[in-house]
Structure formats: structure tokens, C-alpha cells
Amino acid sequence: MPTKKPTQRPNQQPARESPQQPTRKKPQVTAAPARRRELLDTAAEVFAEQGYNATTVRKIADHAGMLAGSLYYHFDSKESMLEEILRSFLDELWGGYDTVLEAESGPRETLEALVTESFREIDRHRAAVAIYQKESKQLVAQERFAFLAESQRKFEKAWLSTLERGVAAQVFRADLDVRLTYRFVRDTVWVAASWYRPGGQHSPEEIARQYLSMVLDGIAVREQP
Amino acid sequence: MPTKKPTQRPNQQPARESPQQPTRKKPQVTAAPARRRELLDTAAEVFAEQGYNATTVRKIADHAGMLAGSLYYHFDSKESMLEEILRSFLDELWGGYDTVLEAESGPRETLEALVTESFREIDRHRAAVAIYQKESKQLVAQERFAFLAESQRKFEKAWLSTLERGVAAQVFRADLDVRLTYRFVRDTVWVAASWYRPGGQHSPEEIARQYLSMVLDGIAVREQP
């Protein structure tokens, strides 16, 4: 009664380059990643829109055109979907961040690059970012999501050290509480994921430019000589 | 911490013959507000900490030292608790905002007053603000929570007009997208509820002061002799 017509989709390649062990019924981790990613993407959309707890596996299955039980052919559990979504997002995020940090530019250039990179990630992983924002606080308590805490520590260290370098180099103001500034910049950037829509009138780089202009120079008109 | 699980499978059919009886007294709306507020406060804490959907009425009852069913002596439903929490918060918020707006000060003073008032509300209604931040987006769709949408419109109007007045008066920069600036300021302020803890080392006014300093003047050092 509550089920819809399952949509048949033209199948793709049966990529099979690695002969499986005789272990039965566990294709989840090694199966063809195409359909897997597809399902994870739709799951991420629903998670982001309705919240993780309010999202039932039946809703995800609906959006994917299949039934709830069928999801368990691809994934171990609802929670493992969430974990994989967040993991792959953080992996890519840190790929970009590490590149920026290893460049060892000046503090202002580093901050600009971090902000720009962040908006690019929001552009590419809008759903994952929204989920991260909403749920990470409750998830870090679980052992399974301990990698979130580690990421947060790295994150804080990267931003704080950049800000402190800037204060030392006298390019950032010294009269501000650095931790407050950190939270200010961090939140300012990431909250954008809640309203940002890819394909809008502003590119990620353009948004980053304006945000940086506000954060660095403020919104007040400067007194001119 | 007594936890029982009396769930049973087999069906039962107890005698049930309760015809039209005089409707039971429903003191929910008119009862002594003391206990009511007490329960709403603990409910708000749990909602804020665990998220509305992840919070069961049994958890709320646990925190209040009673059983789940007993909550229904005071409230109609779980949802009505949420509604009352958000309603009373918004009522007080607009009490403060309207006072600021009716003063009709200059744009910069108005913005400063709005930000300061916002941090005061975060200080007084931390839980409600956190709930509002997390859940309002999904709630506005429901007719019951239409008052959230109305509040958002008023909110946006108040901030946007203040910013536009400031641009016209040449106290705020004209080269920025006003809507982007609005979201920037709005998010910057309210996200603070996610990490702010009352009784910390910074008073709401002090936090407002530093935030305003960053938003208005930026975090970069100004070039000055």
C-alpha cells in the first residue's frame, strides 16, 4: 500500500575485475562503486533535507526507486551510509586543505585559500556539509564517528595557527580573542551550506571573494582622508 | 533508573466499554504555569542537545523525573511542547527587537543594537535558539509552524532595511551584495548559539562587542600611520 512502482533503470557495466572469495553475501565493501555512489548521493540529499534521524530508510529507498530492504544489499546499515557519506566528504576536504597548508604561504594568503577551498567543497558536497553541520555534534560521542573529532582537531589547529601567524606578522588584528575569531570565521564560512545552492548566480569563488572582503575589511565604510 | 520493557506480541482484548463521559478536565492551557515552564525548560534542553526527532518523550520524562505518559497531563503532544518553546522564545525576541526598531536610530546604531540584543537572547534562551537553528527549516513547511515563516520575513525585513539604510547613508559599503551581507551577519550571530555557554568568561555584551568589531571593521590590520 505505501509502496510505489519501482523504477527500472537501464543497467550499467558489470565491472568485475576482482574474483570474489567464497565468502557469501558481503558484496557491500567491494561491489561496483557506481550504483553505490548513486545511492549514497540520494541518501545524502534526503539526510540533508530532513535530518538524519527523521529520515527513514524507506524514504531513501523511495527516492532511489526501490524498496527499503533492497538497500541492505549495498549497505550494512543506515548508520554505515551516514559514515561513508561523511568519510568521503572529509577525505576530499582534507585533500584540498593539505594542499593549501603545504604551500606554506603567508597567513593572509593561507586564510584566503582556505576560505576559497571551503566554498568549493560546499559547492561540491553541499549535502554532506549540511549533514556534517547538523549532526556532527551528536555523532562525535559515538566511537564509530571518532574520526569526526580528529578532523575537528586538525581543522581547529590549521585555522588557529594561521590566525596566530597573522597576528604575529601584524596582518591580523591583535586586539581580538583568537578563539572567538576562529569560531567567527569558521561558522561564517560553513553556515553558508544551509542556503547555498549550486548553479546559483554566484560561483563559489565569487562568494568566497565577497566573504573574504567582509571578514578581512568589514562592512563599514572606511574613513577616508 | 528503572527501565522496564513490557512489550508483548500476542494480542489482547481487554474489556472496553467507555461511552460518552463528561470530557475530562484539560488543564493544559490554563494550569499553573510554574510546573509547565519547568517541564518546557527541561524539554528544550533535551531537544537542543539531541535534536527534536531523536528525542523521545520518555527521555524528556526521564530528565523531569517522571514517566512518559505523565507528560500528557500537562501537554497535548510532543509537538505542542516544541511549538510552545519556539513561540515563547520568538515572543520575547520580538519584544526586544521591536524596542530597538522603534527607537529609529541611525543604521549603524540600529545594527549594533540588534546584534547586542541577539546575543542577549542567545544568553537567555540558548536551548530554544539551538532548536530554532536546527529544526526551523523543516518545520516551516508544516502549517502548525507557519508563525516561523512570518517571523523570518519580519526578521529579514528588519535587517535588510537597516543594511540598506546604512548603504544609503554611506556608513556601510556599497560594493557588497546586500542579501549576501544580510545572511553573513545573520548567520554569524545566531550560529554562536551552538557553542555559547551561559556563565562563560565572556558576557553577551562583550561577545557582541567583539563580533561587531569584526563585522564592521574586519579582522585585518588597517594601514595607518
Place this chain on the structure above:
DNA sequence: TAACCTACCAAACACTTGTTAGGGAAGGAC
């Protein structure tokens, strides 16, 4: 004294939740 009200408990109810077994259609491999 009895009647009444307040604020709770105890126990269930109907429904939803994530999850699991078993099965089967489609298609390539042999």
C-alpha cells in the same frame, strides 16, 4: 466525613522503525 482536584503512575495500544530471510528475474559464462 465525603467529595473533589492535582499531578502523577502503570499498562497498554496502534503504528513506525531498522533490519533480515528467502526467493526470483535477468543476463553473462560455461
Place this chain on the structure above:
DNA sequence: GTCCTTCCCTAACAAGTGTTTGGTAGGTTA
């Protein structure tokens, strides 16, 4: 053809969900 793998469906399960009903201890009033 037969075998095997992939991918999904049908149909249930047990635990958990918000909520309702009836009852009751203790205080207040008549």
C-alpha cells in the same frame, strides 16, 4: 542448455515510537 552472479522484491520480525486509558496518593474544600 546449466550455473552463477547481480540486484532487487516480498514479507516478515522485534524493538521502539507517541499517545490513551484508568487508577490513585495526597492535599484542599464543603
